[in-house]
Amino acid sequence: MFYKSTGYRVFSAFNTAILLLLSIACVLPMIHILAVAFSGKAAANANLVNFWPVDFTTEAFRKTFDNRNFVRSLGISVYRTVLGTAIFLGLLLITSYPLSKEPHAFKGRTLYIWYFVITMLFSGGLVPSYILIVKLGLNNTIWALVLPGAVDVFSLILMLNFFRNIPKELEEASLIDGASHFVTLLRVYLPLSLPAIATLSLFTMVGHWNSWFDGMIYNTNGKNFPLATLLQTIIVQQDFSKITMNPKDLADISNRTVKAAQIFIGALPILLVYPFLQKYFVKGVILGAVKE
């Protein structure tokens, strides 16, 4: 076979080395930030830290969790992620179920589909959306972060394609037995589509956790910032105009190790769900790519 030849063996060794280097390059920045977060303040500020902590200490993490603003924003992020994902999921199920029917079984399906697809092609843009949220009085509330993206048309299309692959006989049997469409969705379709639901929920959770722009423009007061927005304004932009912090926290935040600790905690939930994500997202991507 080809892989026994000398040439291929040499290539194989090089290939392994290149892949190893590239894959380590993907996590090195996270390792560096973690090393800084666990290092002593003096060592970090003197630029002595590379990929291993110098003068190991957990002081930066203690200071981070003593910071009221940080803990509050962390709570808001958890809240928006849970609420946003729940609403997204409920809407996704009850909307994609009717849309997965054949046009003759659900009059008006084509019209509905176009109603949704048009929004993928064209949008009013940033300014009108912003004005709308303000006019509706949703700014400075959690709803400004949760409702605008609650119906995601792309997920809808993935989900309805998934529903279509469920044998129609199951639905017919359920309806003949006298179940309503709602019960059919709940008892037949839902249990059969758990992998797809898990995939889309995980993506939505990650999306909510990571999103920061809406939190920034719809909140006039920094105390309502979700964590991603807080990190964006304080660490990336270094803009303290919307945030009232006590002087001690303000002094800590200019500390490199504390910054690193905050960044790391901001990424931690993603790292924690990552093993589950990895299990599903390949399916999710293929789910979207392959059609019969």
Added chain:
Amino acid sequence: MNRTTQAVRSRWNWTRNWQLHVMMIPAVILIFVFAYLPMGGIVMAFQDFKPWLGIGGSPWVGWDNFDKLFGQQDSVQVLWNTVVISVMKIVAGLIAPFVFALLLNEVRKMAFKRFVQTLVYLPHFLSWVILGGILIDMLSVDGGIVNRLLTGALGIRPIFFLGDGNWFRATVVVSHVWKEFGFGTIVFLATLAGINPSLYEAAVVDGANRWKQTLHITVPAMMPITIVLATLALGGILNAGFDQIFNLYNSMVYEKGDIVDTFVYRTALIQGNMGFGTAVGLFKSFIGMFLIVASYRMAYVWGNYRIF
């Protein structure tokens, strides 16, 4: 199915159809409010919009905002920056996962393959806020680890990665590729898994070595999906990555790094020039719509790809 059962069935469906319509109500309302109502707001593009006067009271200015868009040097520069950064990202963002998938395909130890995959998919899920925070720290001129290692190893002066226009563009493209190449390989790997093994067997019989097999079987098999990805990416050419640019740029690199979305944000929400901001956004939406429709059409014709 004969005629009678068909009639019975359609009547039977009809009596239950209302349930399906009821299920559509919440999503229809939400989409109406958050997607269609803002579309009405695009009339602001033809106004000198003042929030305290509202859409009804603000003065109409015709095409002035659009004249400004194409007349002002900085907004033309912004359009140019967007296209340049986008194109570089699309090209580099296709080549990297393509090559990486080919290399990964040659790994036969499954454990190592899974290990590599686990690491390279990760950056895709981290937000640009996190990565922006990390990159600003790592690329800093005074003591950032990258400059420290570069000056130490090569003896060069520190590089202003985020402070010099050209370096900024390069940093944006490289960090984008770094974040997304791993995730981008998934589609290619799925394609590779679908190649019929008998093609390789036939090639071996014909005396092709592994390189020849790659060149004449693997690469051609990956071309259709590559063309589809490229055309679909063209649809988003005016999206140069708001999240990334916004978290990395600063006023020093506006000239070469400012893109349409960041420009709209600053003019409209920071400087309060909402009419002009809407006009720029509308222009972008319009071009974007044509590009998306055209690119899906092309992807369908060339790659037999369809979304439904």
